[in-house]
Amino acid sequence: MYISTRNNYQKVAAATAIKLGMVPEGGLFIPEEIPRISVQKLKELKGAAYRQIAETVLSLYLHDYLPEEIKSCVEKAYNMQNFQHQDVAPLTEINKNTYILELWHGPTAAFKDMALQIMPHLLSLAIKKNESHKETVILVATSGDTGKAALEGFKDVPGIKIIVFYPEQGVSKIQELQMKTTGGNNTYVVAVEGNFDDCQSAVKEIFGDRAIKNRLDAQGYELSSANSINWGRLLPQIIYYFSAYLNLWNDGEIEEGEKVNFVVPTGNFGNILAAWYAYKMGLPINKLICASNENKVLTDFFKTGIYDRNREFKQTMSPSMDILISSNLERFLFEITGHDGEKIGEWMNQLNTTGKFAIESEFREEITKILAADYAEEEETLLTIKEIFEKTGYTLDTHTAVGVKVYNKYVQATQDQTKTVIDSTASPFKFNSSVLRALQGQEVLEGKNEFDILKELSSVTGNPIHPALKNLGQQPIRHTRKCNKKDIRQEIEDILEL
Numbered sequence: 001m002y003i004s005t006r007n008n009y010q011k012v013a014a015a016t017a018i019k020l021g022m023v024p025e026g027g028l029f030i031p032e033e034i035p036r037i038s039v040q041k042l043k044e045l046k047g048a049a050y051r052q053i054a055e056t057v058l059s060l061y062l063h064d065y066l067p068e069e070i071k072s073c074v075e076k077a078y079n080m081q082n083f084q085h086q087d088v089a090p091l092t093e094i095n096k097n098t099y100i101l102e103l104w105h106g107p108t109a110a111f112k113d114m115a116l117q118i119m120p121h122l123l124s125l126a127i128k129k130n131e132s133h134k135e136t137v138i139l140v141a142t143s144g145d146t147g148k149a150a151l152e153g154f155k156d157v158p159g160i161k162i163i164v165f166y167p168e169q170g171v172s173k174i175q176e177l178q179m180k181t182t183g184g185n186n187t188y189v190v191a192v193e194g195n196f197d198d199c200q201s202a203v204k205e206i207f208g209d210r211a212i213k214n215r216l217d218a219q220g221y222e223l224s225s226a227n228s229i230n231w232g233r234l235l236p237q238i239i240y241y242f243s244a245y246l247n248l249w250n251d252g253e254i255e256e257g258e259k260v261n262f263v264v265p266t267g268n269f270g271n272i273l274a275a276w277y278a279y280k281m282g283l284p285i286n287k288l289i290c291a292s293n294e295n296k297v298l299t300d301f302f303k304t305g306i307y308d309r310n311r312e313f314k315q316t317m318s319p320s321m322d323i324l325i326s327s328n329l330e331r332f333l334f335e336i337t338g339h340d341g342e343k344i345g346e347w348m349n350q351l352n353t354t355g356k357f358a359i360e361s362e363f364r365e366e367i368t369k370i371l372a373a374d375y376a377e378e379e380e381t382l383l384t385i386k387e388i389f390e391k392t393g394y395t396l397d398t399h400t401a402v403g404v405k406v407y408n409k410y411v412q413a414t415q416d417q418t419k420t421v422i423d424s425t426a427s428p429f430k431f432n433s434s435v436l437r438a439l440q441g442q443e444v445l446e447g448k449n450e451f452d453i454l455k456e457l458s459s460v461t462g463n464p465i466h467p468a469l470k471n472l473g474q475q476p477i478r479h480t481r482k483c484n485k486k487d488i489r490q491e492i493e494d495i496l497e498l
């Protein structure tokens, strides 16, 4: 069963948690108990295909889904039409002991596809299981990649409308084009004058608002979320930690029971939290390394125990990590405090009213046993892209480069020789301008449009342009909605004709 991080809601089954998206009274759903995966089971999975690993992991959490339902969701999501690589999430060795886990072979070139290709199927079933006859409205706040991945996942799914809000100045040109060209007659895309936190806060507020809920009800709508506040988004992300580990083992890179590190370029703390669940389930992990860009609120938090979002919001080259309020930290803290919902409620309340909260040192010490954190500056990120390309021929995107830089700092500080997997969260083509600038200098961008830059990046790196991005230029713009951050609610009312 699933419980609220603020002890303010009854226990619910997985399908209800997924359908609701978040706890209506505020708070997030987490599994009451974390299932374990035995050493024997891991052994059986060694050499298994991604789909089989997926079925195993999902069944441990979705007790109210039938095995054949899970199997069918997995098959619809992780197939060769959707993913360009037969491993789904392949590993590449860039250095002795260092591997890149490529999470961007899905249809939108974002790691969000790993979860958002399956989540709509899980949600459709959840709606059926709850015998809901309402139309579901998925509200999404995105710093770029979730938006397109969610739009593609939910496009033309019967009984569902999806509305995406993104910060107008806070996404790459390619990301914006990807969203604005989405087809489907149930998709809505809104550019917001504001930053990602503004979009996310507005969406979360609407989830907690009784008045709007009643009006939606009356019109036959109910809300859900495709952000990582929804357990259905987080759960599928646990799968690739198992698959990465099992692939390393199967390839003879590690021995039975050998621990590995995972480095995670972090924004909303969803991806790294999925890694932590894998660890708690019994996957041999030594350290989880949380990598931030100059919006280093998490680095500071893990170093000092004080979470303080009162600081300048910086626009960086890794916009999917430009976040000052990391939603899933709430889940992590609930786990670390031994399910102390009162404490979490207080901290989140303080965060809401004063922008900060502090945790006791015992909790911080507990956290640092498993988690290390650091950040990379913009200049470091550029240099890392260039350096890795020159040394290894591998092209990093700006987010993955933050991970690589933070990992290098970690090794320097600790001398830790544990084999390490670095999550690669985006194709370099998605952040084409920054990556090309890193490799060739600012001048090379002059006079080039987005598509010239894609071609140039392809010829400089020798990699083919990701198929999701190749034909973007020929697609018509279908979405032109725009609003101020204060008017997000009004925009929803207009779209749904409330």
Ligand SMILES: *Cc1c(COP(=O)(O)O)cnc(C)c1O
Binding pocket: 110, 111, 112, 145, 146, 228, 265, 266, 267, 268, 269, 270, 271, 272, 320, 321, 399, 425, 426
């Ligand atoms: C979403 C995203 C992240 C951050 O992941 P979280 O789960 O929010 O921490 C990092 N990099 C890219 C490219 C992303 O799209």
